[in-house]
Amino acid sequence: MNVAPGTEVIGARVTGVSLAERPEGPVLEALETALEAHGVLIFPDQGDVTPAQQVAFSTAFGPLELVELDHALLPGHPEIFVVGNTGEKLVTFSPSDPDGELEWHTDHIHREVPARASLLLAREVPPVGGDTLFACMYTAYETLPAEKRALCDRLEVVNDVAGLGAYISRQGHEKIHRGDPEDLIENPVIWPLVRAHPRTGRRALYFGNQVSVGIVGWEAEEALRFIADLTEHACQTAHRYRHGWNAGDAVLWDNRRVLHAGTPYDLQGTRRRLHRTTVRETAEIRLVG
Ligand SMILES: [Fe+2]
Numbered sequence: 001m002n003v004a005p006g007t008e009v010i011g012a013r014v015t016g017v018s019l020a021e022r023p024e025g026p027v028l029e030a031l032e033t034a035l036e037a038h039g040v041l042i043f044p045d046q047g048d049v050t051p052a053q054q055v056a057f058s059t060a061f062g063p064l065e066l067v068e069l070d071h072a073l074l075p076g077h078p079e080i081f082v083v084g085n086t087g088e089k090l091v092t093f094s095p096s097d098p099d100g101e102l103e104w105h106t107d108h109i110h111r112e113v114p115a116r117a118s119l120l121l122a123r124e125v126p127p128v129g130g131d132t133l134f135a136c137m138y139t140a141y142e143t144l145p146a147e148k149r150a151l152c153d154r155l156e157v158v159n160d161v162a163g164l165g166a167y168i169s170r171q172g173h174e175k176i177h178r179g180d181p182e183d184l185i186e187n188p189v190i191w192p193l194v195r196a197h198p199r200t201g202r203r204a205l206y207f208g209n210q211v212s213v214g215i216v217g218w219e220a221e222e223a224l225r226f227i228a229d230l231t232e233h234a235c236q237t238a239h240r241y242r243h244g245w246n247a248g249d250a251v252l253w254d255n256r257r258v259l260h261a262g263t264p265y266d267l268q269g270t271r272r273r274l275h276r277t278t279v280r281e282t283a284e285i286r287l288v289g
Contacts, residue, residue, distance in 0.1 A: 001027060003034045003041075010136040010258065011241035012038035019049040019057040019121070019250055028060050031252075035117065036199045039258040040134045040241055040251060046121060047248030051077045051275060054250075058119050058277035065108070065115065065278040074275060084273040086124065093164075094130070094262035096171040102261040103167050104135065104235050105208035107278060109255075110161040110189055116281040119252045124273040125245040129265030134241045137204035137257050140234035141194060152230075153287060155193040157207050158214035158223075167210040190216060191285050197256050201289025204257035205234055235259060245274075255281075 001016040012034060017023070023031055035041055049057075051074055058064055058079070067073040067081045071089040074080035083091050093103045107115035120132070141149065193215075195206045209231040215223040243251055253260060265272055 001030060003030075003038070005038055006241060008241040009139045009239055010039040010134055011042065011243075012040070013042045013044065015044070017043060019043060019046045020053045022056045023060045032061070032199070035252060035254050036197060036257070039136055039138075040243070040253045042243065043250040043252070044246070045248050046250040047123075049121065049250070051080055054119065054121055054275060054277055055079045058279060061117050062279040062282055065113075065280050079277055081276040081278065082273060083120070083276055084124070084271070085267050086271050086273045090173060090267065092173060092262060092267070093168070094171075094264045096173065096264065098264055100171065100264065101167075102133070102235075102263070103164070103208070103210045104231055104259045104261045105164070105211050106206060106255040106259055109191065109206070109208055110159045110164065110211050112189060114191075114281045114285070115255045115278045116283070117252060117254055117279040119250060119277045119279075121250040121275045122245045122247050122273075123275060124271045125247050126265040126270035126272050129263060129270075130245060130272045131263045132243045132245070132251070133235075133261045133263060134243065134253060135235040135239045135259045137206065137234060137259060138202055139239045140205045141203050144233065152193050152205065156190050156216040157193045157212045157227075158188050158190055158216060159208065159211050160188040160213045161211065163208075163211045163213040188213070192287050194287055195256065195285050196287060196289035198283035198289065202257070203287070205230070206256075206285070208259065209235075235261070
């Protein structure tokens with residue numbers, strides 16, 4: 001196994017590992033170490049891996065989430081969430097135009113059990129567009145001025161899937177994305193804005209620019225402005241890795257210390273289909289490691 005970090009602050013290319021084999025022992029430990037250290041692991045040439053093998057590989061990292069949206073489920077594989085435009089309904093969290101606002105997030109932050117890690121395997125990709133951006137929340141936190149870091153350490157964020165629903169509506173995706181409105185109605189979930197990584201204690205910002213809709217004890221408007229400013233700092237180009245997909249790429253990321261965002265593609269004229277498995281969080285989300 002070879003782990004080659006990129007030039008960006010996050011992301012590493014992993015070769016010599018096949019997702020067809022469930023990692024164990026030292027291989028699993030090396031992958032866990034690399035996942036925390038680099039945030040995003042890219043495994044090229046995994047196109048022959050079957051859905052069942054992807055599920056088996058993913059379970060090495062913890063229990064998997066079962067897909068809740070019927071139209072995003074891969075039949076026969078309740079753990080596989082199909083992202084893209086090839087199904088009965090569109091499943092996308094990207095802006096509808098090239099300069100549109102992004103949806104930076106960490107998976108399932110609006111749920112009682114968020115996602116600890118996610119794995120996407122690209123089955124079909126458009127010739128242009130549809131990249132995924134990843135931003136390093138260790139760097140985002142560590143490059144804040146000390147005073148602002150101390151402030152962030154004290155804040156608790158209100159995360160609500162309604163914020164995501166509003167974003168999807170603004171992109172004009174609503175009618176094709178949403179089934180019953182109840183699909184997207186959950187209760188707000190509150191987490192600390194800064195969390196320590198359970199493996200290392202290193203602190204990372206933990207929020208989303210659309211799904212985080214408030215700060216406990218703050219006026220709504222002030223909170224939204226704070227979140228927008230924080231996003232601008234946290235997700236700046238210098239903190240990012242941009243993944244342009246090839247079919248067969250698998251990308252595993254650490255939702256504890258990485259935000260990600262989809263970028264637009266031609267929804268009508270091209271096909272994009274990615275299979276996601278989602279590892280449930282099993283550690284406590286807290287400021288101190
Ligand atoms: Fe996501």
